[in-house]
Amino acid sequence: MGESSDLYLFIGRFHPLFVHLPIGFLLLAFLFEVCSRFKRFEHLGSAVSFSLLLGFASAVAAAATGYLLSEDGGYGEDLLWIHKWLGISVAVISLCAFVLRQWFYENVQLKKLYTFLMWGMIACLFGAGHYGGSLTHGSDYLVQYMPEPLRAITGAPVVEAKSIKKIEDLDSAKVFMDVIHPILDTRCVSCHNPEKYEGDLLLTSYDEILQGGESGPALEAGSAATSELVKRILLPDRHDDLMPPSGKQPLTEDQKDLIAWWVDLGAPTDESISELDVPDNILAKLNKLTVDGTGFLVRTEVSEPDTSLVNELNNGGSFRISRIAQDSNFLQVKTRNSDGMIDLHQLSPLSSQVTWLDLSGTAISDSSLAAISNFENLTRLHLSQTDIENNSLQHLKNLAHLEYLNLYGTTISDEGLDNLTGLQSLHSLYIWQTEVTESGVEQLKSQLPNLQIDTGWQSEI
Known part of the structure; x- marks a missing residue:
């Protein structure tokens, strides 16, 4: 029985291949018929019967494979029923039209019936295509990007394109509705909704997620490692069970980590972010979801730098200090004399304003570099071609x-x-x-998976 079911499903998956054939043949037959009514193109009438016959044969193949594919389940019953019977109607009507065109075309009354059938066939063809697309892509697929004037004329409902809305206030944001649900809604719900529930799994609400599907519960609250939902999104690319499957927009690494973190917390629903245990690495990912999450400097304010001190240091010969932008209090610092000894302690009064620091080629000592740990807003640091040692990098640990x-x-x-x-x-x-x-690079990547490391001796990792 299992082998028979697999064979039926194997044949059924040829449905997308066959389904386009009757569309082409029958539209061509309709076009030939319309053109043949004009004297200049009446010779095209001889091709109508043959096109109808090919359309009928391919429509039967499409309907048969479609039926076998539907046995796999995972489709909304209402949409499937309409799509199925419209497809069958296309096959039946095309056969009737072929018979009337081939043998009864000269009969005036039957010719009227034939014309009616041709128009009905096209209507059913378009209807079957629309509902087939709805089964695959969702019921709003056709009208989602319809221009507003056409939407107004047709009365089509307004359908907003799905996107992840930026969070206004992270502390008060609800972990499920504001963080996890938008990820699932934009990446997973297209295949796990009431109209197309792959694997009998619905992901449109919290209760449906807990209910699970044919493989059992989708998640085990408190254990991401044993939750089917998390395991599926972490599978290697092109794995048969990867979610979302190949060809769909994949989850980002941040989105995968946020889902795993949420499940490990026990899959809370109504709790806000401020009520949860949020590690620093997860907080960084959550901040990217906020309105100002596009950059640390954009959402951070610092006081006006001491202008007299800046001028003094600029005139002293060691540093070149300037604002990173005309309307910003953040500073960038470069060195003037790369051969001389640099004392970062001179910059300590400006430690909160300095965000870009270039010490390339300087003779900076470990004791001088120790002052950098107080540069809390530092985002860029150049230490190329300096004499720093491994222990010197411990001073960077506080640069969050x-x-x-x-x-x-x-x-x-x-x-x-x-x-x-x-x-x-x-x-x-x-x-x-x-x-x-290389092993050191791989070890660091295991701790910081989103880090881009340029080694120079191979492609960027």
């Missing part, structure tokens, strides 16, 4: 917002990279011509 780090041409090794594992905001690391090994 550091996004870019350049260690090109230093003696940093795998040991030094261990000091970077807690930098959850870090997304770009350059380690050309260092002593870092």
Whole structure:
């Protein structure tokens, strides 16, 4: 019985291949018929019967494979019923039209019936196509992007394109409705809704998620590792059971991590973010969902820098200090004399304003670099071609917002990279011509999976 079911399903999956054939043949037959009513194109009438016959044969194949495919389940009963009978109607009407066109075309009364059938066939053909598309893509697929003037004329309902709405206030946001549900709604619900419930699984509400599908419960609250939902989204690319399947828009790494974190918490529903235990790495991902989550500098305000101190340091010869933008209080700092010793303690009064710091090629000491731990808003740091050592990188551990780090041409090794594992905001690391090994890179990537590491000796990792 199992082998028979598999065979039926195998044949049924040829339905998308066959279903386009009757569309082409029957539309062509209709076009030939219309054109043949004009004297100039009356010769096209001889091709109508043959086109109808091919359309009928392919419509039978499409209907048969469609029936076998429907036995797999996972489709809304109402839409499926309409689609099925419209498809059968196309096959029956095309056969009747073929018989009338081939043998009774000269009969005036039957010719009128034939004309009526041809129009009915086209109507059923379009209807079957529409409802078939609704089964596959959702009932609002056709009208989702309909222009407003046409929508007004046809009376089509307004359908908003699904997108993840930015969170206004993260602390008061509800973890399920504002974070998890939007992810599922935009990535998973197209295949797990009442009209197309793949695997008998619905993901349109919290209760339906808990109910699960044919494989059992979708999640086990408190254990992401044993939850079917989490396991499916973490499968390798092109795996047969990967969710969403190949060809659908995949989940991002952040979205996967947020779902796993939510399940590990016990899959809470009404709790707000402020009521939950949120690790730093998850907080960074949640911040990206906020209105100002496009950048740390955009959503952070600092006081006006001490202008007299900035001028003094600029005139002192060691630093070049400027604002990163005309209307910003954040500063960028570069060194003037790369051969001289740099003392970062001079910049300490500006530590909250300095966000870009370039120390490339300087003779900076470990004791001087220690001052960098107080630069709480630092996002970019250039340490290329300096004499820093592995232990020097321990001073970076407090830089929670550091996004870019350049260690090109230093003696940093795998040991030094261990000091970077807690930098959850870090997304770009350059380690050309260092002593870092491939295993060290892989170890760091296991801790910071979203980090892009440019090694120089192979493609970006």
